[in-house]
Amino acid sequence: MNTILRLLEDDSRLTPAQIALMCDKEEGDIRRMIADYEAEGIILGYKTLIDWDKTDREYVSALIEIKIAPQRDRGFDRVAEKIYNFPEVQSLYLMSGGFDLAVLIEGRTMKEVAYFVARKLAPIEDVISTATHFVLRKYKDKGVIYGPAVQDERGNIL
Amino acid sequence: MSFDYQSVLGHRVREINPSGIRKFFDLLDEMKDVVSLTVGQPDFVTPWHIRSAAIESLEAGKTYYTSNSGLIELRRELSAYLERRFDLHYRAKDELLVTVGGSEAIDLAVRGLVDPGDEVIIPEPCFVCYEPLVTLAGGKPVIVTTREEDEFKLTPALLRAAVTERTKLLILPFPNNPTGAVMTREDLEKIAEVLRGTNIMVLSDEIYAELTYGARHVSIATLPDMWERTVVVSGFSKSYAMTGWRLGYLAAPAPIVHEIFKIHQYGIMCAPTTAQFGAIEALQNGDPDIEMMAEEYNRRRKYIVHKLRALGLDCFEPRGAFYVFPNISGFGMTSEQFCEKLLYDYKVAIVPGTAFGSCGEGFARISYAYSIQHIDRALERIGQMIADLKSGR
Numbered sequence: 201m202n203t204i205l206r207l208l209e210d211d212s213r214l215t216p217a218q219i220a221l222m223c224d225k226e227e228g229d230i231r232r233m234i235a236d237y238e239a240e241g242i243i244l245g246y247k248t249l250i251d252w253d254k255t256d257r258e259y260v261s262a263l264i265e266i267k268i269a270p271q272r273d274r275g276f277d278r279v280a281e282k283i284y285n286f287p288e289v290q291s292l293y294l295m296s297g298g299f300d301l302a303v304l305i306e307g308r309t310m311k312e313v314a315y316f317v318a319r320k321l322a323p324i325e326d327v328i329s330t331a332t333h334f335v336l337r338k339y340k341d342k343g344v345i346y347g348p349a350v351q352d353e354r355g356n357i358l
Numbered sequence: 359m360s361f362d363y364q365s366v367l368g369h370r371v372r373e374i375n376p377s378g379i380r381k382f383f384d385l386l387d388e389m390k391d392v393v394s395l396t397v398g399q400p401d402f403v404t405p406w407h408i409r410s411a412a413i414e415s416l417e418a419g420k421t422y423y424t425s426n427s428g429l430i431e432l433r434r435e436l437s438a439y440l441e442r443r444f445d446l447h448y449r450a451k452d453e454l455l456v457t458v459g460g461s462e463a464i465d466l467a468v469r470g471l472v473d474p475g476d477e478v479i480i481p482e483p484c485f486v487c488y489e490p491l492v493t494l495a496g497g498k499p500v501i502v503t504t505r506e507e508d509e510f511k512l513t514p515a516l517l518r519a520a521v522t523e524r525t526k527l528l529i530l531p532f533p534n535n536p537t538g539a540v541m542t543r544e545d546l547e548k549i550a551e552v553l554r555g556t557n558i559m560v561l562s563d564e565i566y567a568e569l570t571y572g573a574r575h576v577s578i579a580t581l582p583d584m585w586e587r588t589v590v591v592s593g594f595s596k597s598y599a600m601t602g603w604r605l606g607y608l609a610a611p612a613p614i615v616h617e618i619f620k621i622h623q624y625g626i627m628c629a630p631t632t633a634q635f636g637a638i639e640a641l642q643n644g645d646p647d648i649e650m651m652a653e654e655y656n657r658r659r660k661y662i663v664h665k666l667r668a669l670g671l672d673c674f675e676p677r678g679a680f681y682v683f684p685n686i687s688g689f690g691m692t693s694e695q696f697c698e699k700l701l702y703d704y705k706v707a708i709v710p711g712t713a714f715g716s717c718g719e720g721f722a723r724i725s726y727a728y729s730i731q732h733i734d735r736a737l738e739r740i741g742q743m744i745a746d747l748k749s750g751r
Contacts, residue, residue: 213731
């Protein structure tokens with residue numbers, strides 16, 4: 201089962217027909233398995249990796265460390281929910297170590313991000329402090345290196 | 359000033375035919391937008407931990423020659439590796455020689471064993487180097503044609519028919535490039551039975567040994583009475599995706615290595631030092647890389663065989679390496695004509711079977727050392743050509 205998930209994680213464009221041939225299975229079975237994964241929330245979506253730095257899109261991303269006071273019974277979940285529901289928030293992780301939540305957010309300008317932190321994140325009840333780190337460059341994401349397109353330079357040797 | 363170069367060049371080198379496929383590749387290099395399935399090397403980059411070990415060796419200033427035979431640490435790791443993966447037993451000290459790719463090891467073995475006039479049995483289709491190297495050594499290549507109906511295996515009947523009193527060496531290139539054929543233990547036992555009691559040596563080219571699908575590779579040297587008469591050659595190129603590092607090895611009984619060593623010592627001195635340090639890391643920690651790459655090749659293999667068959671191409675199921683060798687004889691064209699038409703009109707490059715011996719006529723080699731999406735782009739165009747041919751266009 202993990203084979204199919206790993207294949208799709210690596211290339212979500214693979215069709216059920218392709219996966220079936222690669223794994224000696226019936227296409228219908230693969231289709232059903234993928235539908236089950238989706239229904240169970242194991243597969244949550246299919247996205248595309250884009251290096252926006254190669255386009256003219258203006259954007260900035262930041263990693264924000266947040267310290268919070270955990271609430272009785274609900275731990276960090278309630279605060280986390282308040283934060284992840286903002287569409288600006290790309291990722292949110294509960295962390296061990298010197299702070300509690302790591303938020304990855306994207307905005308059009310640094311000002312916009314700073315504004316978001318000051319107006320939306322910091323005022324949330326139980327948030328004790330925030331520290332904003334702007335991303336200067338993305339080198340690698342989801343296992344993919346962000347750089348020049350890779351050319352096939354292998355020589356034909358015979 | 360005119361100079362008759364033919365009069366100064368040695369007759370042996372003039373006797374060798376240049377690889378016919380070169381012309382085809384030159385053509386390919388000039389064309390744009392071609393989807394190529396021609397390369398004979400992995401599409402993986404050498405795993406980072408191996409590259410990193412090599413870089414560290416450079417940073418530490420390890421830029422010297424090693425001993426002629428290769429770093430003793432590397433030979434110890436090789437010895438352990440061969441035992442661990444293939445139950446092959448060779449002493450690091452005097453039964454292993456580190457070479458510049460498997461290719462040098464093949465050359466060394468041929469030159470070390472073959473005297474002028476000796477016959478060398480070469481099963482074709484096969485990789486292109488054996489026949490010229492035998493010719494250069496003054497030997498006489500005896501070509502044996504393996505057949506699709508035998509799954510391109512060397513059969514005892516074919517071998518027996520080729521053996522004469524002058525037979526010195528049998529070249530055993532399995533898993534095979536270009537057919538993807540493998541020899542099982544039972545297949546090899548039948549070959550061994552023909553060889554026992556003769557003086558015929560075996561050069562077993564096991565460069566694709568880590569890339570077999572369904573069953574582990576068996577070396578003929580593991581069969582009773584065969585270790586003594588076998589020279590195993592292999593390398594790091596295919597199993598660890600290290601083609602550009604040019605590192606291989608030769609494993610044989612000490613008296614053979616002792617003599618062959620001299621050719622290597624005087625002709626090469628030693629294999630590249632940086633590559634040797636990378637190879638130590640590969641052998642120590644690279645088993646998971648081998649498994650990962652082999653699994654990926656296996657998925658592509660299944661995919662491409664299914665697809666080619668669905669396109670109406672007769673396709674023997676390869677059990678090793680990373681090639682398929684479909685039968686394209688049903689289209690009323692020679693292999694070269696078929697591949698040229700595919701290249702010119704449909705912008706897909708595959709290799710005519712005749713590049714691997716005249717018996718490759720009617721076949722073509724397709725490499726699946728490419729991503730599935732790349733393979734699919736090519737197959738779509740191949741499918742278009744077949745459809746056009748069938749509808750008489």
